[in-house]
Amino acid sequence: xxxxxxxxxxxxxxxxxxxxxxxxxxxxxxxxxxxxxxxxxxxxxxxxxxxxxxxxxxxxxxxxxxxxxxxxxxxxxxxxxxxxxxxxxxxxxxxxxxxxxxxxxxxxxxxxxxxxxxxxxxxxxxxxxxxxxxxxxx
Numbered sequence: 001x002x003x004x005x006x007x008x009x010x011x012x013x014x015x016x017x018x019x020x021x022x023x024x025x026x027x028x029x030x031x032x033x034x035x036x037x038x039x040x041x042x043x044x045x046x047x048x049x050x051x052x053x054x055x056x057x058x059x060x061x062x063x064x065x066x067x068x069x070x071x072x073x074x075x076x077x078x079x080x081x082x083x084x085x086x087x088x089x090x091x092x093x094x095x096x097x098x099x100x101x102x103x104x105x106x107x108x109x110x111x112x113x114x115x116x117x118x119x120x121x122x123x124x125x126x127x128x129x130x131x132x133x134x135x136x137x138x
Contacts, residue, residue: 047073
């Protein structure tokens with residue numbers, strides 16, 4: 001915690017992210033990029049793993065990044081559950097298919113990254129989504 005000008009305590013924004021990706025190589029690269037930028041990254045390989053992590057730590061997670069195409073339930077399924085259970089938690093979908101319109105039911109104001117994306121693009125989208133949550137809560 002840091003002190004606000006009037007001596008009040010204000011929370012330091014969370015730098016903790018949950019990455020849901022079943023491709024080990026992709027997961028490791030994205031995790032390394034985010035860690036080098038100062039984020040704490042928890043990695044899971046499935047929707048079920050993500051939901052378990054969120055049940056324990058949702059209040060401490062700033063953003064969920066999830067591949068769309070996972071084994072079993074999809075990243076879209078995860079985004080729907082998060083929207084219902086943790087409506088203020090931003091989700092960024094990752095997809096190897098470049099056409100975002102393939103996912104018409106997914107909300108436009110939520111995040112989306114094509115795979116592959118540049119380091120700058122990944123970090124800009126993560127920061128944009130986290131900053132959006134901060135603005136809504138102030």
